[in-house]
Amino acid sequence: MVKSSGSDDARALIRSLRVAYSATPTTLKIIDLYVCFAVLTALIQAVYMGMVGSFPFNSFLSGELSCIGTAVLAVCLRIQVNKENKEFKDLPLERAFADFVLCNLVLHLVIMNFLG
C-alpha cells in the first residue's frame, strides 16, 4: 500500500517535473544539454580512471577538471541569462556571454599546460 502510493508520487513528481521543465526557454535548454554533455564526459572519464587507473595524472586531472569546469561555467551562464532570476535583471546578455567566454579562455589556457 505504502509502496504503491510512493510509486504514484514518484510518477506524479516526474510528470510535474516534465511539465515544469517544458516551460523553459529553448536557449536555456540548449545550455542544459551542454551541461549534461560535459557532466557525462566527466563521468565517463571517472569510470575509465576507475578501470584503467590514473597514471598520467596530469592528463586525467586536466581532462576531468576541464569537463567539470566547462559544466560549472555553463551553469553560471545559465544562472545569469535566466530571465526568471531577479538578481541578474540588469545584466545584459552580451556581457554575460563575454564573461563566460573569458572565463573559458582562462580555463582552457590553463588546461593546455597539463597536456602531454
Add this chain to the structure above:
Amino acid sequence: MSSASEETTKGSTLRNAFGGVLGFFILLLIGILAFSIRLFSVIKYESVIHEFDPYFNYRVTQFLTKNGIYDFWNWFDDRTWYPLGRVIGGTVYPGLTLTAGTLWWFLNSLNIPLSVETVCVFTAPIFSAFAAWATYLLTKEVKGIGAGITAAGLLAMVPSYISRSVAGSYDNEAVAIFALIFTFYLYLKTLNTGSLFYATLNALSYFYMVCSWGGYTFIINLIPMHVLLCIVTGRYSSRLYIAYAPLVVLGTLLAALVPVVGFNAVMTSEHFASFLVFIIIHVVALVYYIKGILSPKMFKVAMTLVVTIGLAVFCAFIAVLVALVASSPTKGWSGRSLSLLDPTYASKYIPIIASVSEHQPPTWPSYFMDINVLAFLVPAGIIACFLPLSDASSFAVLYIVTSAYFSGVMVRLMLVLAPAACILSGIALSEAFDVFTRSIKFQLPKALRMTDSSAGDTNPESAALPNDVKPEKHSSSDKTEDNLKERPSKKNRKKEKENIEKVAIKPKHEKKKRLLVLPLEASVVAILLLIILGGFYVVHCVWAAAEAYSAPSIVLTSHSHDGLHVFDDFREAYAWLRHNTEVDDKVASWWDYGYQTTAMANRTVIVDNNTWNNTHIATVGTAMSSPEKQAWEIFNSLDVKYVLVVFGGLVGYPSDDINKFLWMVRIGGGVFPHIKEPDYLRDGQYRIDSQATPTMLNCLMYKLSYYRFVETDGKGFDRVRRTEIGKKYIKLTHFEEVFTTHHWMVRIYKLKPPKNRIKGKSKKSKSV
C-alpha cells in the same frame, strides 16, 4: 518642485564628485604613508637585505635576472645542502622572486638602472601600499567607503605587518599579504555582483597567492567555510554559486601549475574541504532550482524521495573519503598544518619546527605590541558587522574569528590576523564617527538657536531633543539612559559598542527606521577621545616601525654612555670567507646561517634555512655536540673545510650558537640516539660555568665558542649568560682558528688536515 529636486541632485553629484576626488587623494596619501613608514630601516641603517630568508630570495632573484626564467625553473643549486644539493625551481614559492624580477626588468627597460638589490629592498614597502588599497576595496565591499578608508589607514601602519614588510625585509609575506587581501576582496566583489568576470579575476589572484606563500591554504579553507556558513544559515544565492564554483575548479588547476604545490592541490587534505563544499553547493543549487520550478506540494514529495536516496549516496561518499584520507601518509596532513590544529603537536614531535621562534605561540604582550588598540576595537567591529548581517560582513566576522585562532597557535600567523583586525577596527571606528558626527550635525543648529533664544537655559539639548522635527526622535528616557551610560565609560570602545548596539537595536524595535542621536557634549567628547585613541595608535606604530622592527639583524647597533656602537661582524666574516677561501670550499655552520653564507660569502654550505632534510641537520647538530675528534670525523666525511660559529659572549649578543645549542642537541639526538639531552644539563639546568657537565665542556660548540676567550679580559666573563665560563684554557687538536671578527661575534675555524701515519706512530711510541 522639479527644479528643486534637480538642484539637489546636481548638488549631490557635485558633492559625490568632490568626495571621490578627496577619497582618491586620501588613498594616495595612505599609500605614501604605508611606503614611507617602512623606510626607517633604510634611514637608520642602510639599504640592505635583512635577516636570513630574504638573503635566499635575493640570491634567487639575482639568478633569475641573470639567467632568465627557464634556467630559473630548472635550477639545481649545488652550493647548498652539500652533497645533496637542492632543486630550487621546484621547491620555492616563486611569486616574490618573479614579482621583483619583473619589476627590475620593467625598470631597466625604461632605462632606470636600479640594482637588483635596490629593487628587492623596496619591494615590500611598495606592496604594503598595494595591500592598504586592497584593504580599502575589501572593506568597501563589507561596509562602504568610510569604513574602507579607515581600514586602509589602519593597515598602512599596523605594527604586525610592518614587522614583516620594512624596507629590506624581502620575504614571501611581503607580497603574500597583498595577494591574500586582494583575493578576499575579489571573492566578496563576485559575491556582491555575481559577475563571472570577477570570478575569473578571483581565480587569477588566488593563483598569485599560491605562487607567493604557503599560507594560501588559509584562503582555500576559509572561503569554503564561508560558503558553508552561508548555506547553513539559509543565505544561499546564485551569486554564491558563481563566486565559489568557478574558483574551486580554476583555482585548483592554477594551483597545480605552481611546481612547489603541483598535484598536492588535489592530493592533500588541506584542499579536501574545498572539494567537499564544492559538492555540497551543487546539491544545494540543484535543490533550489527544483524548488523554483515545482509547486510546494510536489517539492515536498520530491524531498522525501531525494533525501532517502541522497543519504545513502552521501554515506557511501563519506566512507570513500575517509578511506582515501586514511590511506595517505600522516593522514594527508603535513606537519605544519597539524601543528595548526593541535598547537602542541610540533613541540612534541618535530623539534625542527618547534625550534623556530616564529612557530611558537605568541604571548599576550605581543598582541598588544602587534595590533595595539585594534585589539579593543575589534569586538565593536564584530558587532557592527551583525547590523545588518550581509554575506560580506559575515565573511569579515568569519575571517577575524579563524585568524584569531590561528594567530594563537603561531606567532607568524599574527600577520594574517592583522588585516582582519584592521578591517573590523576600521568598520568600528567609521561607524562610531558616523553616529557621533551625525549627532553633532543635527543638534548643533538647534543648540545654537536655543542659546540664542534662551541664553540662561542650563541644558539646551534636553529641551531641544524630544520635540525635534527630524526623524531621529528620541524619548527622553532613552536619552537619559544614554547619558548615564556615556558618563562613566572612560574607555572608548565600550562607548562605541553601546552606541552601535543602539543604532541597530532601534530599527528592530520599530519598523520605521530611526537614527540614533546622542547628546551634543557626549558626542563631542567621544569624538575627541576617539581621535586621542587614534593618536596613540599612530604614535605606537611609528615607534614600532622606527625602534622595534627596522633592525636588519645583520648589522647590530647598541647605545651606550659613550655613544653608538655598530657591530658589523657578520658581513666582515662573510667577506673574509669570500676573499680568503677557495671557491669550492665547504663551510659548516648551524642552519640559521646557511642562506647568508651562500648569498654573501658564495660558499657551499651543508645545511641552510630551508629545513627540508632533517637527517642532514641532525648530522651537523651531532657534530657540534660531539667531542672534538668525533666532530672532526663527521665534518671531514662531509668534506667540510671551515666551521663557522656565532658567539655573542663578548658583546652580549643573545641569539648566538651557545643559546641555540640545546636545539642542536635535541635535533641531533632525535636522529642519533647517542646524543642525549640530559648529558648537557646539570640538574635540568643549562649552564656553561664551572658547574657544567663534562660532556658540555668537551663538546665542539663549547670549545669553538670559548677558545682563547679568556685572553680578552683575563677571566672569561660571558656577557650573555652573565657568568664566568667553566673551562678557560681550551686546546684545540683537530681545528685551528683562522679568523675572528672584530667583536668576536663570528669565529671561523679550519679543519686541520689528517695527520700522517708516521707522525701518529712516532707519537704513539713517544707516549709509550
